[in-house]
Amino acid sequence: MQLTVRYFAGARAAAGRPEETASAGRSLDELVDELVARHGERLAVVLKAASFLVDGVACHDRRTPLPAGATVDVLPPFAGG
Numbered sequence: 001m002q003l004t005v006r007y008f009a010g011a012r013a014a015a016g017r018p019e020e021t022a023s024a025g026r027s028l029d030e031l032v033d034e035l036v037a038r039h040g041e042r043l044a045v046v047l048k049a050a051s052f053l054v055d056g057v058a059c060h061d062r063r064t065p066l067p068a069g070a071t072v073d074v075l076p077p078f079a080g081g
Contacts, residue, residue: 001023001024001025001068001069002021002022002023002024002068002069003021003022003023003024003031003066003067003068003069003070003071003072004019004020004021004070004071004072005019005020005021005022005031005035005071005072005074006018006019006071006072006073006074007019007074008073008074008075008076009075009076009078010046010076011043011046011047011050011074011075011076014039014042014043014045014046015035015039015043015074016039022034022035024065024066024067024068024069024070025065025066025067025068026065026066027062027063027064027065027066028052028054028059028062028063028064028066028072029062029063031066031072032047032062035047046074046076047074049076049077050074050075050076050077051075051077052072052073052074052075053072053073053075054066054070054071054072055070055071056071056073059072
């Protein structure tokens with residue numbers, strides 16, 4: 001059972017890819033740990049400040065299990081105006 005992780009802006013640059021798959025059924029905190037293990041400290045810095053959407057809805061409870069087939073968007077802080 002998989003989910004899709006999509007990276008935007010600085011998260012995409014830090015991960016070195018626009019998207020990837022990961023195992024579903026774990027929490028967002030556990031997913032973040034896995035992504036940091038895969039991609040290193042550069043992504044860890046971005047993820048500390050990032051917001052996350054799960055199937056287009058802001059995720060505020062980072063301990064809730066992520067469902068199979070979900071799409072998790074990683075949104076770093078955006079600058080500009």
